[in-house]
Amino acid sequence: xxxxxxxxxxxxxxxxxxxxxxxxxxxxxxxxxxxxxxxxxxxxxxxxxxxxxxxxxxxxxxxxxxxxxx
Amino acid sequence: xxxxxxxxxxxxxxxxxxxxxxxxxxxxxxxxxxxxxxxxxxxxxxxxxxxxxxxxxxxxxxxxxxxxxxxxxxxxxxxxxxxxxxxxxxxxxxxxxxxxxxxxxxxxxxxxxxxxxxxxxxxxxxxxxxxxxxxxxxxxxxxxxxxxxxxxxxxxxxxxxxxxxxxxxxxxxxxxxxxxxxxxxxxxxxxxxxxxxxxxxxxxxxxxxxxxxxxxxxxxxxxxxxxxxxxxxxxxxxxxxxxxxxxxxxxxxxxxxxxxxxxxxxxxxxxxxxxxxxxxxxxxxxxxxxxxxxxxxxxxxxxxxxxxxxxxxxxxxxxxxxxxxxxxxxxxxxxxxxxxxxxxxxxxxxxxxxxxxxxxxxxxxxxxxxxxxxxxxxxxxxxxxxxxxxxxxxxx
Numbered sequence: 250x251x252x253x254x255x256x257x258x259x260x261x262x263x264x265x266x267x268x269x270x271x272x273x274x275x276x277x278x279x280x281x282x283x284x285x286x287x288x289x290x291x292x293x294x295x296x297x298x299x300x301x302x303x304x305x306x307x308x309x310x311x312x313x314x315x316x317x318x319x
Numbered sequence: 320x321x322x323x324x325x326x327x328x329x330x331x332x333x334x335x336x337x338x339x340x341x342x343x344x345x346x347x348x349x350x351x352x353x354x355x356x357x358x359x360x361x362x363x364x365x366x367x368x369x370x371x372x373x374x375x376x377x378x379x380x381x382x383x384x385x386x387x388x389x390x391x392x393x394x395x396x397x398x399x400x401x402x403x404x405x406x407x408x409x410x411x412x413x414x415x416x417x418x419x420x421x422x423x424x425x426x427x428x429x430x431x432x433x434x435x436x437x438x439x440x441x442x443x444x445x446x447x448x449x450x451x452x453x454x455x456x457x458x459x460x461x462x463x464x465x466x467x468x469x470x471x472x473x474x475x476x477x478x479x480x481x482x483x484x485x486x487x488x489x490x491x492x493x494x495x496x497x498x499x500x501x502x503x504x505x506x507x508x509x510x511x512x513x514x515x516x517x518x519x520x521x522x523x524x525x526x527x528x529x530x531x532x533x534x535x536x537x538x539x540x541x542x543x544x545x546x547x548x549x550x551x552x553x554x555x556x557x558x559x560x561x562x563x564x565x566x567x568x569x570x571x572x573x574x575x576x577x578x579x580x581x582x583x584x585x586x587x588x589x590x591x592x593x594x595x596x597x598x599x600x601x602x603x604x605x606x607x608x609x610x611x612x613x614x615x616x617x618x619x620x621x622x623x624x625x626x627x628x629x630x631x632x633x634x635x636x637x638x639x640x641x642x643x644x645x646x647x648x649x650x651x652x653x654x655x656x657x658x659x660x661x662x663x664x665x666x667x668x669x670x671x672x673x674x675x676x677x678x679x680x681x682x683x684x685x686x687x688x689x690x691x692x693x694x695x696x697x698x699x700x701x702x703x704x705x706x707x708x709x710x711x712x713x714x715x
Binding site (some may be wrong): 283 | 334337338341360379410577607608615630634636643685686688691692695696
């Protein structure tokens, strides 16, 4: 059994401000529609700080963490 | 360290509290706010709050977040003084001792008029926004005093509701505080294209109407008819409560060094504060991203005594007339400018100094806006920027 922390976007919230892309560019990008594209949803150990900073940097509160049990 | 007191419960204050907990601080946190409301976001107040059919929530966090994170809230009572020697904050008769103090008391609308008659509104608080939202439901003809971000966003909201609006700007161009003439003229064209009457280079001398507003008297002798007016001509920092504290207060606000320190154990974040920039000059920014970034930097410096500074490029956005306007970095100190204005209505204005990109003004094109934030932060040569094209002008 594995517990994965993932980052997900809240449907309809992203406004394309791209503050997540600036903060954590390996994880986030903007798609052709100007909305967030999550390149790496699973947050590995050691990546949590930066990922959380990116989540907090969103002016639209469009990102959140989720614990996934598999 | 035991007790961090945060004075101010808007985005900068909230981000400081959140950042302290995220960094593992387990001491006491008290947040003092003048308004009797949980921290809320201001950007929507001049946008969705005015236009959405269903009023959107503007709370920054769930109401339960504060108790879950051990934050003591003192709302509805403004702080009235600080004694740095005794390390105490005054809230009326109540003395609160701090180990570290974060000042985040924001700013309030500038108002050069003696009294505002009924029908003239400023826009800063949620209360103001709700008042304006309901007034817009009745207004036929709205005058907007000030062609800055707030003014243009309010004008956009008025147009989307189908009413008439006139924007009166004392300078020759709208957004002149943020943009040079090249970009400002285009932004003005967008507003005009949406049916806004834009009157630049003229001031407002007074208000007309007996019991209710009927018009504005302008400095060129003309009159603008209106049944509602919104005053949006900038903000002044809330520093009066700090007088006599020994802290350095100037017209620009609470003076802080490049790391956010105002004095030993005292920090400033958000609209109330002026930080030393990379050129060693005081600079005040009144934007959401700036408040957020300053809070992040201060929290880390406060916890480990570090000397971090703001490293990322300035970033301002504005949604108006169906377009996203993005301003990155410094758009006022430049010696070369590249203007690209294709037929699709988008706009790219890039600003350079000594051959390096210092700023950008972009209409729509979100991916290019991100790229510009990176280029400016990395001090990129314009030769490496494919978008450096269009009409390139040398500016003396």
